[in-house]
Amino acid sequence: MIPAKVKIVEVGPRDGLQNEKEFVPTETKIELVNRLARAGIVNVEATSFVSPKWVPQMSDAAAVMAGIERRAGTIYSVLTPNIRGFEGALEAKADEIVIFGAASEAFSQKNINCSIAESVARFEPVAKAAKDAGMRLRGSISCALGCPYQGEVSVASVVDVVERMKALGCDEIDIADTIGVGTPKRTREVLAAASKVFPRERLSGHFHDTYGQAIGNIYAALLEGIEIFHASVAGLGGCPYAKGATGNVATEDVVYLMNGLGIETGIDLDQLVDIGDFISRAINKPSSSRAGRALFTKKRDGVAACA
Template sequence: MTAQDLPRKVKIVEVGPRDGLQNEKETIPADIKIALVDRLTAAGFANIEAASFVSPKWVPQMATSTEVMAGIARRPGVLYSALAPNMKGFEAALAAGADEIVIFGAASEAFSQKNINCSIAESIERFRDVAEATKRHGLRLRAAVSCAFGCPYQGEVPLDAVADVVARLRDLGCDEIDIADTIGVATPRKVHEVMPRVIREFPIEGLSGHFHDTYGQAIANIYASLEEGITIYHSSVAGLGGCPYAKGATGNVATEDVLYLMQGLGIETGVDLDAVVDAGQFIAGHLGRKSNSRAGNAIAAKRQQ
């Protein structure tokens, strides 16, 4: 496939404020989170994962989600997503004005048992009430399929297992399904195996690639996904987010790096790279460490010369 055959336009879902920040040990004040979301809104994202309505006991960093959702400056047409794994979470997300509800299921039976003590089928069945309530209230429903390219406990994940989870989530009424490389072990060859298989189960325009950069393969995997016709990608400003299954490893691919790739390929994103670099430097500065984005740091350094 030549560059001319790649998609001409993609949607970048910014997950930094939720997926990126949730594992930070130091409590980040709500006003910093609000400022980050507002910077990302101004940068032009059409979809920002802004909150998570889970028990603060399990994810203390997300305890300020209601405050964050109330404080952000919303732009018409932008989807502000919230993770809601149960009805209590859904009610809180609904009250907070979430535009999209996010649920999740693992493609690995071992991962599902180890993390939530139940089978994949049981875990997805638990989301049925949330899915039905989401559709009843006219909100979008998005689901993530974790460990779609490999599992920290069982290793290889069969293609049919990934396809089965996608089909189950499709039947719940999902508008979009994320194919996630939770531990960052995918390579382009694996992407060329997984994506065509899931495309048989769900419309390609509703499938997204969610890649972690644990082994430095995320950008290559995104390019491979573009070759398969995938047009939605998840990324995290400044590369926020660790990988809990690989000590010291980076997690989500950095948004700045993804935007730099798309810009170089002439693919439209509707997002201002310079504004995202500013947002990345802002949050990295607050966290007291360097951004994990190579493109972001290079552009910031170039500005200072």
């Protein structure tokens, strides 16, 4: 049941950089997006059209989208929380917009002061506008494997939000382990249930490595036939609910895993390792990718070529 080919959605430029305190130069963001596309990433989450007041790092969204080199066959996604954000995405000629909701009532109330149902309803005009414009629509479900406030999140709660996202017309739906507490057994249970109400081939796994479970959870998702995974080059991004903890799973680690399993990604791992080094140096932070660090060291020292 393990797929022969998977799609990697690169979230580093948006989800990875959004919480960096020091502003990352627009030119660096553009170069990052361009290099990722050239390495074979076919879906790059480039930026976010949100209020600069709330996410200052994404204040240059329009400039980033205007500056990137559009590579044929590559989907450039942007996060859009409201109609104003959608209008910015439309003007920037984004290929896909991303909306989001939580599987946890406590998380929804704490973060946006409304229920899950109310939060999804807020996206109805955005979803309709996207469909009317012929744009791809992706829905992301946070806290699908656990919540920092209520703890366990039921499988039924995840399925409920999947059905709500489906009703909005989402082309893909992300099952996100926002705080990285999920384990392989729970991952399989949630994905198996979600695939009963939404096409398996359009579900994606978004795993954080806070507790070192991301690669195990990805393998578990592969066993459930999942073909789309999110990752962040150099492991960009942290977990705001666990101080100092690793956040997004590193793209280099995911591609290394896929190569070892003989699963096609279309991504050049050698280029990816260089990109991880590039962005780590640019933001003056060490890479969180274990495979990336090991392969870069081998490459630098001339010990062996990248697999």
